[in-house]
Amino acid sequence: MKKTADPKALRVFAEEIRVATLEEFDALGLGHVGGAMSIVETLAVLYGGEMNIDPKNPQWEDRDRFVLSKGHAGPSVYATLALKGYFPVEQLATLNRPHTDLPSHTDRNHTPGIDMTTGSLGQGASTAAGLAMAAKAMHKDYRTFLIVGDGESNEGQVWEMAQFAAHQKLDNLVLFVDWNKKQLDGMLEDISGDANFEQKFAAFGWDAQTVNGHDIPAIQAALARAFAVKGKPHCIVLDTIKGHGCDIAERTADNHSITFKKEDILHSIELAKDVLAKAKAEVE
Amino acid sequence: MYKILDELNKDKRAIRDIVRDKLMEQMQADERVCYLDADLMNCIGTRKLVPMFPDRAINCGIAEANMVGVAAGMSAAGMIPYCHSFGIFASRRVMDQVFMSVAYAKLNVRVLGSDAGVTAALNGGTHMPFEDMAVYLAIPQAVAIEACDCAQMASIMDQVKDMQGLIYIRFMRKNPVAVYPDGTEFKVGRGCVLRDGDDVTLISSGIMVAEAIKAADLLAAEGISARVVDMFTWKPIDAQLIEESARKTGAIVTAENHNFLSGLGVQVANTVSETYPVPVRRVGIADEFGEVGPEDYLRERFDLTAAHIVREAKKAISMKR
Numbered sequence A: 001m002k003k004t005a006d007p008k009a010l011r012v013f014a015e016e017i018r019v020a021t022l023e024e025f026d027a028l029g030l031g032h033v034g035g036a037m038s039i040v041e042t043l044a045v046l047y048g049g050e051m052n053i054d055p056k057n058p059q060w061e062d063r064d065r066f067v068l069s070k071g072h073a074g075p076s077v078y079a080t081l082a083l084k085g086y087f088p089v090e091q092l093a094t095l096n097r098p099h100t101d102l103p104s105h106t107d108r109n110h111t112p113g114i115d116m117t118t119g120s121l122g123q124g125a126s127t128a129a130g131l132a133m134a135a136k137a138m139h140k141d142y143r144t145f146l147i148v149g150d151g152e153s154n155e156g157q158v159w160e161m162a163q164f165a166a167h168q169k170l171d172n173l174v175l176f177v178d179w180n181k182k183q184l185d186g187m188l189e190d191i192s193g194d195a196n197f198e199q200k201f202a203a204f205g206w207d208a209q210t211v212n213g214h215d216i217p218a219i220q221a222a223l224a225r226a227f228a229v230k231g232k233p234h235c236i237v238l239d240t241i242k243g244h245g246c247d248i249a250e251r252t253a254d255n256h257s258i259t260f261k262k263e264d265i266l267h268s269i270e271l272a273k274d275v276l277a278k279a280k281a282e283v284e
Numbered sequence B: 001m002y003k004i005l006d007e008l009n010k011d012k013r014a015i016r017d018i019v020r021d022k023l024m025e026q027m028q029a030d031e032r033v034c035y036l037d038a039d040l041m042n043c044i045g046t047r048k049l050v051p052m053f054p055d056r057a058i059n060c061g062i063a064e065a066n067m068v069g070v071a072a073g074m075s076a077a078g079m080i081p082y083c084h085s086f087g088i089f090a091s092r093r094v095m096d097q098v099f100m101s102v103a104y105a106k107l108n109v110r111v112l113g114s115d116a117g118v119t120a121a122l123n124g125g126t127h128m129p130f131e132d133m134a135v136y137l138a139i140p141q142a143v144a145i146e147a148c149d150c151a152q153m154a155s156i157m158d159q160v161k162d163m164q165g166l167i168y169i170r171f172m173r174k175n176p177v178a179v180y181p182d183g184t185e186f187k188v189g190r191g192c193v194l195r196d197g198d199d200v201t202l203i204s205s206g207i208m209v210a211e212a213i214k215a216a217d218l219l220a221a222e223g224i225s226a227r228v229v230d231m232f233t234w235k236p237i238d239a240q241l242i243e244e245s246a247r248k249t250g251a252i253v254t255a256e257n258h259n260f261l262s263g264l265g266v267q268v269a270n271t272v273s274e275t276y277p278v279p280v281r282r283v284g285i286a287d288e289f290g291e292v293g294p295e296d297y298l299r300e301r302f303d304l305t306a307a308h309i310v311r312e313a314k315k316a317i318s319m320k321r
Helices: A007-028 A033-037 A040-050 A071-084 A089-094 A123-137 A156-167 A197-203 A216-228 A262-283 B015-029 B064-076 B092-104 B117-123 B132-137 B150-160 B208-221 B239-249 B264-275 B295-301 B306-318
Strands: A065-068 A144-149 A173-179 A207-212 A234-239 B033-037 B057-059 B080-086 B109-114 B143-146 B166-171 B192-195 B200-204 B226-230 B233-235 B252-259 B280-285
Touching: A007 A033, A007 A040, A007 A071, A007 A089, A007 A216, A007 A262, A033 A071, A040 A071, A040 A144, A040 A216, A065 A071, A065 A123, A071 A089, A123 A144, A123 A156, A123 A173, A123 B064, A123 B092, A156 B064, A173 A197, A197 A207, A197 A234, A207 A216, A216 A234, B015 B033, B015 B080, B015 B109, B015 B150, B033 B064, B064 B080, B064 B092, B064 B109, B092 B109, B092 B132, B092 B166, B117 B252, B117 B295, B132 B143, B132 B166, B132 B233, B132 B252, B143 B150, B150 B166, B192 B208, B200 B208, B200 B239, B200 B264, B200 B306, B208 B226, B208 B252, B208 B306, B226 B239, B233 B264, B239 B252, B239 B264, B252 B264, B252 B306, B264 B280, B280 B306
Parallel strands: A065 A144, A144 A173, A173 A234, A207 A234, B033 B057, B033 B080, B080 B109, B109 B166, B143 B166, B200 B226, B200 B252, B252 B280
Antiparallel strands: B143 B233, B192 B226
8 A cells, every 4th residue: 555654644644533533532422532642643653654554454464463552542543444444434423332343442353453452451562462473473574563551551461571572572563652641540650650661661672762752753763763673672652641632631630531521522623623724734 | 972991090191291292283283373381381391392383382481461462462363372371370360361362352262271170289279270260161252171181181182273262271280090092082062971870960070080980880889870971161061961961860969170169060050950950969179278288188188089979979869859
């Protein structure tokens, strides 16, 4: 498929994802908005050109894999997949409804384009390592991209995987830590102490770096630097803002999951649409 | 009716030898087969698989949760993973991982849990799984199997390779009492009638199969005719055979090397109560923790003996209406 590396075009894609995700939440009236907003630019970079994928053939054997270990951010991945043509955009309004194929947490058996079932935190990390391990064992060239939450990294399984992936030299695995500083009950630093993800993963033997997770060219450059390093798995810490680009989420301290007042979410969507329009104007 | 050996003696082979040989055979024949362990390869004698299959025989270190997740991921890419650890770690330690990453995700992993129940012996109560099968019984569509000897383990491993889903197999690591001739074929989900009888049915698995056969001999000497069933698949349970046994003999004794509140006995009792209610008495661990000691001592300590099966059989018969 055609690859897009143009940061301005990817900015448009990111803001489209943001608007479509907020519209999903509006249709439902509530949702895990904070962590869905903070990964939008990364999704735009991955699905906007970095990953080898074919939306018409979601089970393509040699596709790059994506695992959202912080599965509760599913709605922004669904928006991304719909915009890429994996399924109709209209389906986004079915989020969490009975018989939907868009459950709150990502599920490989329901949604075209979802490669792994996640939800119980920490587990997606290991299954992503398994996908990367299988590529090595079966001499395949696909790469595996993984997003882990900063709060999720409280889970010991993340660090079991960190040790394993470094020992197995899984340089076909890229782990993004969504360092949005907040977990469900409050600030990360108040609940689980210093983050220091770059140092921690480096200490486990990973190639590790930190970038502004809302800066598209910075994410692209980080990926290019990562794949130049051989023999180590790659960690890219995304310095992000939980709820970024959603006005009501940015104005809410505990924004992990929000039940929206109709006027608040509609206002947030209008503001996000303004940002999208400006991004489009930049391209033209 | 299944043919059993004329004399029941300890096998010269350990069940782990069969596990190793079958893994090697399957990995040689099929590049999709892989084997993951959590630093217990020496305990089941599989270390020599690592140099033979460096990309597919993987020591994951003492990190069972990650091992199960890696196996799930490998199966999502089309591989056929086996995971091994001691029964306690292969069940309760990884319940959330086998539940979500494997079963809920409809992926495809075979989990081998060694040192079933009292056969953990000198490793003691911390290492003695009386609840491992209960973990798998609680997971929708999981398959739970207990192998009793080398011939049975070989046949089970031949079958599970191409089965789909989450499959747990518990077994004693060391030398079992040989019950079946080599080459006997078993069908997962189908219980085996080893001896027929009219007065009571003895339903067991694992190390308790040989005890049940001995108990049937002791009962025969007293003029009591016992049917003996090896229910090596606990889930899906062979409900048809249980009902047929209830109708034929009118009383049942179950015998398991597992907590009897959450294992084979309650499965049989549930089936009987819904189909053809007859007395069911359970031999097994009476909701206790394990403890350290030689296996012979532990079998006596927890009443996992032919003599206790005989006592319970007589009680069950006396309860017939």
